[in-house]
Amino acid sequence: MKTGSASIDIAADWIRNCSKLFVLTGAGVSKESGIPTFRDAQEGLWADYNAEDLATPEGFLKDPPLVWQWYDWRRKKVQDVQPNPGHFALTEIEQIVPNFTLVTQNVDGLHRRAGSQNLIEIHGSILLFKCFDRGHEQKEIAFDLKVPPHCQCGSMVRPSVVWFGEAIPEKALKQSYDAAENCDVVLVVGTSGLVHPAASLPFLAKRTGAKIIEVNPNKTELTEGCDLFLAGPSGEILPKIVAGLKSKV
Numbered sequence: 404m405k406t407g408s409a410s411i412d413i414a415a416d417w418i419r420n421c422s423k424l425f426v427l428t429g430a431g432v433s434k435e436s437g438i439p440t441f442r443d444a445q446e447g448l449w450a451d452y453n454a455e456d457l458a459t460p461e462g463f464l465k466d467p468p469l470v471w472q473w474y475d476w477r478r479k480k481v482q483d484v485q486p487n488p489g490h491f492a493l494t495e496i497e498q499i500v501p502n503f504t505l506v507t508q509n510v511d512g513l514h515r516r517a518g519s520q521n522l523i524e525i526h527g528s529i530l531l532f533k534c535f536d537r538g539h540e541q542k543e544i545a546f547d548l549k550v551p552p553h554c555q556c557g558s559m560v561r562p563s564v565v566w567f568g569e570a571i572p573e574k575a576l577k578q579s580y581d582a583a584e585n586c587d588v589v590l591v592v593g594t595s596g597l598v599h600p601a602a603s604l605p606f607l608a609k610r611t612g613a614k615i616i617e618v619n620p621n622k623t624e625l626t627e628g629c630d631l632f633l634a635g636p637s638g639e640i641l642p643k644i645v646a647g648l649k650s651k652v
């Protein structure tokens with residue numbers, strides 16, 4: 404595996420010459436917007452509670468106000484921040500590469516706000532709501548409610564995100580598999596690679612011959628299987644890749 408600053412040029416070359424680019428992002432891409440990642444020991448989103456309490460159907464049923472207020476806090480935080488240069492760089496790459504799919508595990512909506520078009524939010528969106536029992540979509544929901552509101556059908560309302568133990572919506576999963584299997588370069592950005600099936604997508608692509616580029620300040624579960632590791636924050640590395648792409652267009 405290659406590392407180091409000359410690798411930015413290699414990454415730009417691979418992306419420039421690829422016919423289909425598949426991008427997978429995780430919480431790290433939003434860190435420079437001011438949103439904590441999940442597993443950061445000090446300030447991570449699970450710092451005071453664990454994922455079972457906050458991000459499972461069982462956790463929600465056990466303590467609906469706790470889960471509701473946690474998501475309300477995150478939705479406010481997301482509203483108060485802006486996409487960062489990493490998000491915008493991915494939007495620019497989409498404009499340069501003819502065939503581009505971005506799969507994000509993030510529920511914060513920042514890729515969409517930065518202008519990404521061919522985007523699959525594989526874990527849903529914190530900005531959308533549905534009812535717990537039947538999945539009825541909900542219109543706008545006010546901030547600062549202390550308990551979940553109810554759907555017309557009587558069920559509690561919940562955020563439209565994928566919790567642990569829940570299946571990824573079939574359409575989003577199929578589109579993600581198709582895009583991964585048909586690409587020739589994968590760019591993996593800011594994910595620990597611990598949550599499947601998202602974390603398996605780069606390796607589906609690798610089975611069909613794709614090269615994998617990883618951008619992350621730290622090595623991850625995925626690094627060993629990657630072809631190129633670009634160490635650093637995505638808000639710095641991705642704009643450099645864009646500059647590399649533009650320098651030879």
Ligand code: OAD
Nearest residue numbers: 429430431434440441442508593594595596598621636637
């Ligand atoms: P994690 O919190 O597990 O990992 C964040 C990754 O971002 C780590 O590998 C960090 O090294 C990296 N990172 C930190 N700062 C960065 C920066 N400035 N630029 C680039 N990378 C940076 O978050 P995810 O991998 O997204 O699922 O977590 C995957 C899923 O687990 C989430 O979608 C969520 C969570 O539980 C559900 O809620 C279902």
